Amino acid sequence: MNFRILKKAKRGYGRLGVIETDHGVIHTPSFVPVGTQATVKGLTVDQLRSLGTESVLCNTYHLYLRPGDKTVKKMGGLHKFMNWDRPIWTDSGGFQAFSLGAAIEHGVGKIASIFPGRNQKDVGEKERVIKDGLTRITEDGVEFRSHLDGSKHLFTPEKSMEIQENLGADIIFAFDECTSPLHDYQYTKKSMERTHRWAKRSLVAHKQKEKKQSLFGIVQGGAYKDLREISAQFIGSLSFPGFGIGGSLGKSKKDMYKVLEWTMPHLPEDKPRHLLGIGSPEDIYECVKRGVDTFDCVLPTRLGRNGNALLSGENLNIKSGRYLKDKKPIDKKCKCYTCQNHTRAYVSHLFRANEMLGPILTTIHNLFFMEELMKGIRKSI
Amino acid sequence: MNFRILKKAKRGYGRLGVIETDHGVIHTPSFVPVGTQATVKGLTVDQLRSLGTESVLCNTYHLYLRPGDKTVKKMGGLHKFMNWDRPIWTDSGGFQAFSLGAAIEHGVGKIASIFPGRNQKDVGEKERVIKDGLTRITEDGVEFRSHLDGSKHLFTPEKSMEIQENLGADIIFAFDECTSPLHDYQYTKKSMERTHRWAKRSLVAHKQKEKKQSLFGIVQGGAYKDLREISAQFIGSLSFPGFGIGGSLGKSKKDMYKVLEWTMPHLPEDKPRHLLGIGSPEDIYECVKRGVDTFDCVLPTRLGRNGNALLSGENLNIKSGRYLKDKKPIDKKCKCYTCQNHTRAYVSHLFRANEMLGPILTTIHNLFFMEELMKGIRKSI
Numbered sequence: 060m061n062f063r064i065l066k067k068a069k070r071g072y073g074r075l076g077v078i079e080t081d082h083g084v085i086h087t088p089s090f091v092p093v094g095t096q097a098t099v100k101g102l103t104v105d106q107l108r109s110l111g112t113e114s115v116l117c118n119t120y121h122l123y124l125r126p127g128d129k130t131v132k133k134m135g136g137l138h139k140f141m142n143w144d145r146p147i148w149t150d151s152g153g154f155q156a157f158s159l160g161a162a163i164e165h166g167v168g169k170i171a172s173i174f175p176g177r178n179q180k181d182v183g184e185k186e187r188v189i190k191d192g193l194t195r196i197t198e199d200g201v202e203f204r205s206h207l208d209g210s211k212h213l214f215t216p217e218k219s220m221e222i223q224e225n226l227g228a229d230i231i232f233a234f235d236e237c238t239s240p241l242h243d244y245q246y247t248k249k250s251m252e253r254t255h256r257w258a259k260r261s262l263v264a265h266k267q268k269e270k271k272q273s274l275f276g277i278v279q280g281g282a283y284k285d286l287r288e289i290s291a292q293f294i295g296s297l298s299f300p301g302f303g304i305g306g307s308l309g310k311s312k313k314d315m316y317k318v319l320e321w322t323m324p325h326l327p328e329d330k331p332r333h334l335l336g337i338g339s340p341e342d343i344y345e346c347v348k349r350g351v352d353t354f355d356c357v358l359p360t361r362l363g364r365n366g367n368a369l370l371s372g373e374n375l376n377i378k379s380g381r382y383l384k385d386k387k388p389i390d391k392k393c394k395c396y397t398c399q400n401h402t403r404a405y406v407s408h409l410f411r412a413n414e415m416l417g418p419i420l421t422t423i424h425n426l427f428f429m430e431e432l433m434k435g436i437r438k439s440i
Numbered sequence: 441m442n443f444r445i446l447k448k449a450k451r452g453y454g455r456l457g458v459i460e461t462d463h464g465v466i467h468t469p470s471f472v473p474v475g476t477q478a479t480v481k482g483l484t485v486d487q488l489r490s491l492g493t494e495s496v497l498c499n500t501y502h503l504y505l506r507p508g509d510k511t512v513k514k515m516g517g518l519h520k521f522m523n524w525d526r527p528i529w530t531d532s533g534g535f536q537a538f539s540l541g542a543a544i545e546h547g548v549g550k551i552a553s554i555f556p557g558r559n560q561k562d563v564g565e566k567e568r569v570i571k572d573g574l575t576r577i578t579e580d581g582v583e584f585r586s587h588l589d590g591s592k593h594l595f596t597p598e599k600s601m602e603i604q605e606n607l608g609a610d611i612i613f614a615f616d617e618c619t620s621p622l623h624d625y626q627y628t629k630k631s632m633e634r635t636h637r638w639a640k641r642s643l644v645a646h647k648q649k650e651k652k653q654s655l656f657g658i659v660q661g662g663a664y665k666d667l668r669e670i671s672a673q674f675i676g677s678l679s680f681p682g683f684g685i686g687g688s689l690g691k692s693k694k695d696m697y698k699v700l701e702w703t704m705p706h707l708p709e710d711k712p713r714h715l716l717g718i719g720s721p722e723d724i725y726e727c728v729k730r731g732v733d734t735f736d737c738v739l740p741t742r743l744g745r746n747g748n749a750l751l752s753g754e755n756l757n758i759k760s761g762r763y764l765k766d767k768k769p770i771d772k773k774c775k776c777y778t779c780q781n782h783t784r785a786y787v788s789h790l791f792r793a794n795e796m797l798g799p800i801l802t803t804i805h806n807l808f809f810m811e812e813l814m815k816g817i818r819k820s821i
Contacts, residue, residue, distance in 0.1 A: 097789065101796040104781070106484075126764055126789045133765055134785050142781050383507055384514055400485070400523050404515050408478065408507045415482040415796055 060230065060273035060300055062331045068440045072323060072350035075440040078301075078331055080146045080229040081271060082138060085113045087331065087352040088436050090338060090429045091148060092360060095121050097131070097141040099426075100360055101419040104143050109396070110423065111430040114146035114229075116355040119222055120155030123212075124205050128225035136227030147228040148355065150335070151261075151277070154237040154305075156203045156214045157194065196236060198253065216260035224265075224272065232303050232335075233261035235277040240307045240314075247281035247307070254279045255293050262297060275301040275333060282309035284321050291325035301331040304351070312342065319349040340369065340432055347436055359429050363422035366410045369429070375403075377421060382407040395427035396420075441611065441654035441681055443712045443733075449821045453704060453731035456821040459682075459712055461527045461610040462652060463519060466494045468712065468733040469817050471719060471810045472529060473741060476502050478512070478522040480807075481741055482800040485524050490777070491804065492811040495527035495610075497736040500603055501536030505586050505593075509606035517608030529736065530609040531716070532642075532658070535618040535686075537584045537595045538575065577617060579634065597641035605646075605653065613684050613716075614642035616658040621688045621695075628662035628688070635660045636674050643678060656682040656714060663690035665702050672706035682712040685732070693723065700730040721750065721813055728817055740810050744803035747791045750810070756784075758802060763788040776808035777801075 066075040078085040085091075092099050092107070094115040099107055107115070122131060134140040137147050195202045200215030219234035235254045238247050258276050265274045276299035280286030294302060304322055308315035315337070326332060331352040337343070338356020346354070359369060366378040368389045375382075375389060388398035389406065397406070397420040409417030447456040459466040466472075473480050473488070475496040480488055488496070503512060515521040518528050576583045581596030600615035616635045619628050639657050646655045657680035661667030675683060685703055689696040696718070707713060712733040718724070719737020727735070740750060747759040749770045756763075756770060769779035770787065778787065778801040790798030 096793040096795055097786070098795050098797045101800070103487075103777070103797065103800070105777070121793075125793055126785070130765055130785070130789075134767060134783065140783075140786055140789075142786070384511055386515060396484070396486070402515065402521075404507070404511070405478070405521055405523070408521075412477040412502075412506055414477055414479050415799070416479045416484065418796070419482070419484065419800075 062301065062329070064329065066440055068348070071348035073347045073436075073440050074350065074352065075437055076331065076352060078146070078230075078353075080273070082144060082146045082229055083113065085146055085353065086433075086437060088343070088347045088433055088440075089113060089353045090343065090359075090433050091116045091353055091355040092426055092429070093118070093355055093357045094141070094143075095357075096125070097122060097137060099422075100364060101415065101422050102426075104141065106396075106423065107143070107426075108145070110426050111434075112145070112426060114148060115143060116148040116150065117141075117226070117228065118155060119149045119152035119219065119226065120214075122149075122226055123152060123222050124207055128222040132225040132227065136225075138227065146230065148230045148333075149223050149226050149228040149232070150355075151219050151232040151234045152214055152222065153201065153219070153235050154336075156201045156212075157196070157237060196253075198256070200234070200257075201236070216257040217264040220261055220264040220274075228272065230273045230275060230301065230333075231265075233258045233274060233276045233299070235279060235305055238279065238281050238306045240282065240310045242281060242307065244281075244283055244286075247279075247283060248286055251279045251281075251286055251290050255290070258294055258297060258299075262299070273300045275299055275303050275331075277303040277305040277335070278322055278326070279306040280322075281307040282314050282318055284317075287318055287321040288325055291322045295326040299330070301333065302326050303333045303335050305335045308337070312345070315342070316345055316349060319346060319351065323350040338429075340429075343432065344436065347440075359425035360422050363425040364418040366417065366421060367425075368406075368421050369425045377403060377406050377417075378410045379407070383411075389421075389424050390428075393424065393427065393431075395424045397424040397427075443682065443710070445710065447821055449729070452729035454728045454817075454821050455731065455733065456818055457712065457733060459527070459611075459734075461654070463525060463527045463610055464494065466527055466734065467814075467818060469724070469728045469814055469821075470494060470734045471724065471740075471814050472497045472734055472736040473807055473810070474499070474736055474738045475522070475524075476738075477506070478503060478518060480803075481745060482796070482803050483807075485522065487777075487804060488524070488807070489526070491807050492815075493526070493807060495529060496524060497529040497531065498522075498607070498609065499536060500530045500533035500600065500607065501595075503530075503607055504533060504603050505588055509603040513606040513608065517606075519608065527611065528609040529611045529714075530604050530607050530613070531736075532600050532613040532615045533595055533603065534582065534600070534616050535717075537582045537593075538577070538618060577634075579637070581615070581638075582617070597638040598645040601642055601645040601655075609653065611654045611656060611682065611714075612646075614639045614655060614657045614680070616660060616686055619660065619662050619687045621663065621691045623662060623688065625662075625664055625667075628660075628664060629667055632660040632662075632667055632671050636671070639675055639678060639680075643680070654681045656680055656684050656712075658684040658686040658716070659703055659707070660687040661703075662688040663695050663699055665698075668699055668702040669706055672703045676707040680711070682714065683707050684714045684716050686716045689718070693726070696723070697726055697730060700727060700732065704731040719810075721810075724813065725817065728821075740806035741803050744806040745799040747798065747802060748806075749787075749802050750806045758784060758787050758798075759791045760788070764792075770802075770805050771809075774805065774808065774812075776805050778805040778808075 216234040223231040280290040382403040385403035597615040604612040661671040763784040766784035
């Protein structure tokens with residue numbers, strides 16, 4: 060992988076750049092759609108390519124459980140498996156291992172399930188045990204239960220590297236613990252320090268193996284200024300070719316912007332920065348200004364499947380009865396396949412009739428919207 | 441609409457032809473995919489076009505209930521509504537009015553619900569009442585309940601024509617009563633005679649209105665030789681530009697072939713013949729030999745959504761664990777998008793992971809398979 064900065068914004072810290080991988084380039088700032096299970100839900104790879112999508116991010120946790128990273132490797136790696144010849148990212152698997160593993164035990168949402176003091180007890184520095192001891196975080200790694208069948212698994216930095224190498228994405232991430240906004244300073248600090256040790260272990264495990272993949276380190280430290288600074292300095296000093304910013308970004312958009320302002324100055328300027336799991340249009344504007352190069356998020360695809368079409372102003376809930384006789388496209392100015400071919404009335408009908416084509420058409424619109432948004436941002440730099 | 445026979449098979453009664461409509465041609469023998477709710481499930485119209493699909497059949501009953509034929513008319517008719525610029529067929533709505541309306545009352549499958557003597561009582565010649573009197577067939581038409589909300593509706597020949605005119609398909613069907621293999625001779629005869637009266641009423645209602653649509657008459661008569669002959673002679677003598685063969689085709693494939701052999705000699709040779717609801721590959725071969733020009737059936741799309749891929753030999757259940765590491769495409773010789781781009785392993789994974797793309801890819805394969813099948817049949821004539 061190679062990263063070149065083509066231009067810097069006159070105001071703020073935005074950069075125009077290009078990430079070059081063996082599978083093609085990513086023009087930054089870029090939004091990366093999520094293809095959790097080796098598919099961006101509902102779209103063929105041809106449709107995805109025609110939207111201008113340059114890369115996708117798949118989830119290590121899901122693919123490890125199903126169909127299994129070894130199966131994907133046997134099939135020639137993720138690119139061949141899903142027949143996507145452009146760049147692929149995989150995350151570290153940490154976030155889902157903590158959250159989905161815990162969620163299934165407790166039947167609760169993913170963040171609620173890792174509240175400190177609620178569903179877990181904190182056993183000194185060495186161990187975080189989530190209720191009933193079914194999900195355990197130790198110095199070694201995280202022991203969790205599959206959300207599919209309850210079977211027990213262990214992710215360590217070494218295991219995460221092995222899985223991600225089997226999957227064969229172009230850009231992979233170091234194994235980290237993702238803390239929530241409800242973790243206190245003490246826990247966030249301990250967790251961050253462990254993540255730092257895991258980052259070094261990830262690097263060591265990675266260096267011994269696949270050279271074609273680029274391993275990004277992940278900055279943690281929650282919404283605490285000194286921790287973010289320490290983490291950015293530490294992770295930034297390691298030999299990663301790029302960085303992810305992970306974990307809690309606070310409780311508000313303002314908190315998130317602050318976290319970025321604390322973090323960015325301590326990361327090497329010439330390496331790309333990926334903001335994990337963030338992707339609402341307004342967030343992207345603000346985060347690019349603060350120096351973020353790439354984003355991944357399920358938001359545009361998930362909103363699309365649920366009938367929420369992205370617009371420059373307020374989103375449009377296409378399922379609403381008010382659109383049943385509306386001859387306009389979702390967005391008059393939009394050049395996407397959906398808006399060029401179909402009315403709101405038709406898409407609304409599809410959703411109300413539980414037809415697959417409704418989610419498909421709205422996903423197409425939303426991902427195209429994101430591509431256009433990023434094009435506009437790149438132009439403005 | 442215009443129908444030209446280009447060539448007749450040397451053996452049997454197969455014909456090579458072309459149906460010309462205002463929205464383009466249908467090369468016959470042709471298989472017509474079903475797009476019940478103004479969408480062939482899971483496919484964009486572009487995908488459908490790229491498969492070579494020349495026409496689709498939508499269901500009058502479903503579109504009448506949702507979004508409503510008047511809404512479709514307001515949106516410019518079905519072609520504009522679903523943005524399909526090639527020919528469209530609509531059925532008469534009768535079959536679903538009887539079967540779905542009855543099924544919801546009784547919570548049973550559609551054929552079982554109209555067994556004579558089980559869920560209904562037969563009140564002389566004038567009325568067939570399905571259990572509890574919620575679905576009533578009278579000389580006037582059929583009173584039924586919506587499977588969506590239980591609301592009461594009445595379909596008559598005149599109403600069916602009005603709805604189909606609002607929908608605006610190129611080829612529409614006369615209102616008929618579809619009998620089941622379990623109806624006895626007496627009931628089938630009475631029903632057929634009523635369908636004949638409805639056919640004339642359909643013609644009268646249609647003639648007064650939209651001229652651009654071609655109204656096909658429907659032959660009934662169950663699996664009874666004399667009734668099929670009478671019905672074919674009667675319906676064939678009316679001024680329909682084409683014909684559907686509907687109702688019970690007996691209890692076996694042999695029965696079905698016999699029904700066609702009784703029917704065909706009595707239909708005008710120069711007009712197209714559509715076999716309603718039939719579409720397994722082996723049936724199509726045999727029915728073309730007996731003079732059928734067009735077919736519609738949900739089978740290829742429904743099988744596809746359920747993970748059954750059509751092959752020349754036995755179908756392939758792609759969900760089976762045995763394909764999880766199979767690098768071959770569904771069919772090595774197939775030139776469809778799915779087989780050209782994806783392995784069995786990937787499609788199998790998609791189904792097991794409940795990903796929409798699984799049904800989409802298998803539907804694409806199955807519809808392409810049907811197109812190739814029909815091409816082969818046309819070539820062989």
